[in-house]
Amino acid sequence: MSRISADTMAKALIAAQAMDPQQKAQLADELFRAQPNLLGSVVVLPRLGVALPKVDFAAEILFVCFLAMRESGLTWPVITEDDQDCQLRRFVAITRFGDDLDESLRERSMQQYIADHPEKDLLAYVTAETSKWLARITPEETDKYVMLAIWNLVNCIAFVALPGLKGKTHRGRVK
Template sequence: MVLNLLLVFYEAMKSSGKAWPVISEVVQERCLKRISARVRFIEGLTPQQQAQAISDAIADHPEQQLLAYVRGKFGEHGLLGIESETEKMLMLAALNLVECIAEAAPKSTQ
């Protein structure tokens, strides 16, 4: 499933017509740290606070459509509950793809 996401993201980036930089390991690591920090932040919150924090993070994210696509695919496969380490790693990989794309996205010059 994550490979499918990667292919969809690649095609979206390619069809944007913009020149995309190579996403380095440094960028990947920085993005993964950002995701991990968000997860640690919400772990101590009540379920209602968690839902609000997640909603706020999505609303403020520069790649909302990619996040929605990831959520939809994980929902289709019944993986939103993250009940195992494997599911956790899949989710982290998918979210890291989105985060890296958001960070590397060519800025528009208007």
């Protein structure tokens, strides 16, 4: 069962869209205190050569994700660098696996990934926003860093163990 519902996602999106620059700065401060590593994964993008408008896109995704976490009413642990590294390795492995498949099997693999994802509403939001973003930008080599950062946000949120589950991940697997 998802921890972030469609209703929660809608409320987070509405709240993020209504924010002015000062409110976004305050949210960034809150993010720094609550989830510094998630914020860091976006703040580092300019050092990787990503243009500021593209960093802004990643920041907007992060803000909505963070607001959704907050709106869920759950107590979220700090997502660590180890959590991020683990999810990044997992995502890259899944992506590379798909590269070696023919088109039909790749499609089935993607459908299975989506069907098995524990945060389908969060995943759907990020997928839709990413598709819109890709359609309006001029592609650059550094876009891969933006993509990896935002997909890693989704997966870190989806698979982090919540307090009270004693060593188990979201889906009940022992770490």
